[in-house]
Amino acid sequence: MSEYYENPLITRYASRQMAALWGAQKKFSTWRRLWVALAEAEAELGLPISEAQLNELRENVDKIDFDNAAAYEKKLRHDVMAHVHAYGDQCPGAKAIIHLGATSNFVVDNTDLILLRESLELVRDRIVAVIQALDNFAREHRALPTLGFTHMQPAQPTTVGKRATLWCYDLVLDLQEVEHRIAVLCARSTKGTTGTQASFLELFDGDHTKVRELETLVAQKMGFQRTYAVTGQTYPRGVDTHVLSTLGGVAASCHKAATDIRLLANRKELEEPFEKNQIGSSAMAYKRNPMRSERICGLARFVMSLTANGADTHATQWMERTLDDSANRRLSLPQALLGVDAVLSIYHNVASGLVVYPKVIERNLAAELPFMATENLLMEAVRAGGDRQDLHEVIRTHSQEAAAVVKQQGGDNDLLDRLRNDPAFAGVDIDAAVDAAGLVGRAPEQVDEFLNEVVEPILVRLGEQSAGGDELRV
Known part of the structure; x- marks a missing residue:
């Protein structure tokens, strides 16, 4: 246990994969x-760099002496140059050509783009x-069948499965956005200090063709087929805005579904998984609180709050760049991705173990069913020869009286009995209509059409995915 604050996204919530x-x-x-890719490409284009x-x-890509790098950073107050020197100490023969022609954002921004791509791929799989x-x-x-709700008031019945397709479709739309973000990510590659590539043009003695070839080669070595057309010192910070907005959308979809589950748990119709020895409340031993769904909502709200950071940072990048983006992005980008990763991992746990109580659903539906069935009853009575407007008034009057019994007297809904005893509905099979x-x-x-036509192609295309591989730690 550390005496210092530790980020709970790492210690409690996010998967080891995303944290790594x-x-x-x-x-x-x-x-x-990236430094290797740069040196390789420069050598391929004729600069004097040996094999x-x-x-x-x-040989030393993964052999990082973090203590040495920290010592250099304390002295130089520059993280990139600290690592240039630490790398150079391990590679004395190559020290002179490390970072040749590059600016700090060659490694910083290209690395962020690589991490964003890999993180979004993980988010895609989680979805x-x-x-x-x-x-x-x-x-x-x-x-x-289950009672539907509009305005959080009883409405026309739906089915439990149909309601779940609403949750699912939100994620289908989010998946489209995540895949689009992955598809349009480019490399910054070798754009130079202010985006003009002046240093590389100097290295290649004014050969514009080789400078362009260098940009393409380095991008390809890092797995990108395209680079951003023009940049300042950084890649366009609007890219971060788009990514954070997409992650906020994923979080909102998860929040919506988790809120529904919490409300249905209150009605005792649906429950999230509850382990044998799990404690719902330290005081009330009987409780089965929907704590996983609550955690989804709490983490999702945090992710949604980060969407503004991207837009604010993008808006305040003066001219070719300012450095006020750095500290913000060190927080907002990884924490948004860690947060979404955690939310989706918990959501998978909940969705995989939802417990349904059909008898409670039936009872709750039955309590409102007389009102829900009035439209069908009206149409049946018209078919039996009644006047639509007169019948509408009969139903309205009986409905208000039945509602008064329920609300003012605490009694049962007796609307159907009232209609059975009304001559206007003598020719209607009340039971069949309800x-x-x-x-x-x-x-x-x-449900069938949506799952077969929309979901099934996604599952065929992207295959089976794991929820993260980590056991929920709380």
């Missing part, structure tokens, strides 16, 4: 891979895992 992506080893090894120098650099879990849940409960299965419209068929 934003860890020091991954970051600084990637810096070194022995390149091999020395390659697919939750979609799979919701697909299974929706198929199982495709036709189970069969819940007949009031859900095309909900079961919509």
